[in-house]
Amino acid sequence: MDQETIKYLLLFVVSFNFIFEKIINYLNVKKKMGPIPVTLQGFLDVDKLKESKAYQRAGYQFGLITGTFTFIITLILIGFGVFGWLDEWLRLYIQNPMLLTLAYFSIVFIGSDILSIPFDYYHTFKIENDFGFNNSTVKTFFLDKAKGYLLSIIIGGALLATLLWLILELGHDFWWIFWIVASLFMLLANLFYAGLILPLFNKLTPLEEGELKDAITSYANSVDFSLKNVFVMDGSKRSSKANAFFSGFGKRKKVVLFDTLIKQHTQEELVAVLAHEIGHYQKGHIKTGMLAGILQTGLMLYILSLFIFSEPLSLALGGNQMAIHLNIIAFSILFTPISMILGMGMNYLSRKNEFEADAFAKTTYSGPPLAKALKTLSVKTLSDINPHPLYVFINYSHPPLLKRLAKLE
Template structure:
C-alpha cells in the first residue's frame, strides 16, 4: 500500500511538471525577458521534459526491480545461492547484500547510459566517453567494495554480537564513518575522479582571499576542477571539514562568469558555512538515521517483516537488505519537508552573499547558470516544493532584487 501510494504521488507530480513546463515553453517569464532568449528558454523546457520522461522510466524500472527482488523471490534466490557454499553467517550475509546491490545497479545501468549518451549529448552537455564512463563505473564499484564492504561487515557483526541495542552502536559507527568520509573525500577520493589544480588567476585569487578574510573563513586552498572532462554543466562548492576544507570551482564556471560573479557565487557557498547549514543538515541526517536504525532493530525481530516482503528465511543480513530496499519508499514522504529546509538555507546563503557582495552580481551569475545549465525557469510550483532543493528561479531572483532596492 505504501509503495503504491509513493509511486502514485511521484507519478502525479511528474505529470504536473511535464504539463506545466510544456504549457510555458513558448513564453520567457517577464523577469528574464531581457536576459534569457526564447531559444534558450525552449531548450531548457525540452531538456527538463526529456529528463522527467526518463525519470518516469527509471521510476517504473525501480518499482519492477523492487518487486522482483522482494515479492518476486529474487532475494531468496540470491540467499540460497550463497547458502550453498556453507560459509559463515557473516560472510554469507555480506555476499548476499553486496551481490544483490550489484545486480540492482546492473539493471539500472541502461538508464544511466541513456541519460549520459543520449539526453546529455542531445543538449550539448555530454563530454564523457564510453571509456571514461566505464573507468568511472569500475572505480566507483571498487571504492564501494573497498570502503563499504568492511563497514557492512562491522554492522552485521554488531547486529549479531551486541544484543538488543545493537542499533545504537551501529548508528554511532555509521555517523562517525560519515564524518570521516567528509574529511577524506576532498583530499583522497575526489582526486581519483577529477584533476584539481590551484587557482592560477592571481587577480581573482586575491579577491577571493580578501572575501574569505572578511567572512572569517579558512580553507586549504582554492581549486579548479576539470568538470568539463565529463560535462558542460558548471558549478562551485566548498567541501571537507576541519583542516581539509577547500573551495572548488568547475572550470566551466570559471570560463562562464566574470570575477564579480564568481566572487558572488563563492559568497553564497560561504553563506552555507557561516549559517551552519552543513552542521544543521548533519544533525538532521543523524536523527533520521538514528530513527531508521531503531526501526530496523525492531523490524528485524518481526516474522511478518520477512514474509510480507517475500523472503522465506530470517537473518540479520536479510533484515538489513530489506530495510535498505524499502527505506527510499518511505523517504518519499519526507522529501517536501527536507526540500523546504534546503530552500530556506538557499535563501539564507543568498542573503549572506548579498551582504558581502552586490546582489546584482549574484543575480547575473544565477541567470547565466540557469541559461548555461538549461535549468527551466517555469517549474510546476507543487513539483518544485516537493523536489527542488533550490528555490525556483523567479522567486530566488525576486528575493535578491529586493536586497538591491
C-alpha cells in the first residue's frame, strides 16, 4: 500500500476502535438495573443499587470525555503529520539511530503522561473520592508518578534499548531473540514483583501469628500446598477497595492480602478467598496464563518484524524517510484490532479459570463463605451486578457476580 492509503487506514482503525468501544460502554451503562436478586438480599438494598449504577455512569461519562480527548489528539497527530514532524526535528540534533529512537519515545511518553495527569487527578480526587473509595493524598499521587517515571526509565528504557539494538544488528530476525528476552523478563517480573517492585509503592508486612494465620496454614496443609509467605499490604493507603493476589513460583510464591480485605471479611471468608487463590496455582492457571502471554508476545513481535523497515509506514505518519520509531507507532495502531481479538480470548480463558478456582475452593474448603465474601466485596466496591453480556464478553476477566454465585450456591 502507498503512504496515503496507509494514513487513511490508520485513521480508520483509530476511529473504529473509538466508536466500537463507546458503543459497548453505552450499551452497558444503559442496561436497566432490574430488581435486587434474591441471593443478594440482605447484602444489597435499593439505595446501594442506585449508588452502584451512579458509579457506573460516572465512570462512563469520565471515560467518554477522556476517550474523546485522546481520540481527537490522535487524529490530529496522524492527520497533520505531527509524528513525522517530531522525527525530523530530532534529526537536527541527534544522528545516532538508537539515541534518536530513545529520545523520540521519551518525548512521546512524557507528553502523553503530562496530558493524562489532570484526568488521573480528577478521577482519583473527584470520582473515587465522591463515592468513598479514595484514601490517597496529593503527595502520594505525585510520588507514585515519580516512581513510575523512574521504573519506566530503568526497565522500559533497558527493554527498548535492547529491542533497538537487536533490530539494528539483526534486521528482520530480531523478533525471535527479543521474544526470548521478553519472555525471560515476564518470568522474572512474576518472580520478583512482590519482593522488589511492589515495596516501592506499598508496605508489605508478614501476616502476624494468630487464628487467621493458623487457619490459613491449616487449610494450605490440607491441600498439600506449601505456603510460608503470606503478606498484608497497606492497600488502604490509596483506596478502600479490597483485593488479594498470588505472585511468584516455587519457593518464591507469595500470597498478598490487602489490609482492607482483612478488615471487611470474617476469618472463614478470608480462608475461602485464599482457597480460591491457591486454586489458581494448583490448577496451573498462573503458568498457562503466562504461557498464553508469551505466545501472544511472540505473535506480535513476528508481525512487527514484517513491517519494521517499511518506508510507506513512516511516510504515512508524516516522516520524510524510514524511521523505526515511526513504524513502531504505526504498527501499534494497526495491531489494535488483532490485540482486541486476542484480549477477548485471554478474557475468556481468565473467566474459565475463575470458575475453576471457585470450584476448587468450594470442593476443598467451602462454597458459602466464598459466596458471602464475593457478595460483600461486590457491594462494597459498587460493582455492576447486571452488566451487558456483550460488555462482559469483551472486557470482563472475571465472570459476573451472579454467575459465580449460581455455581457456588
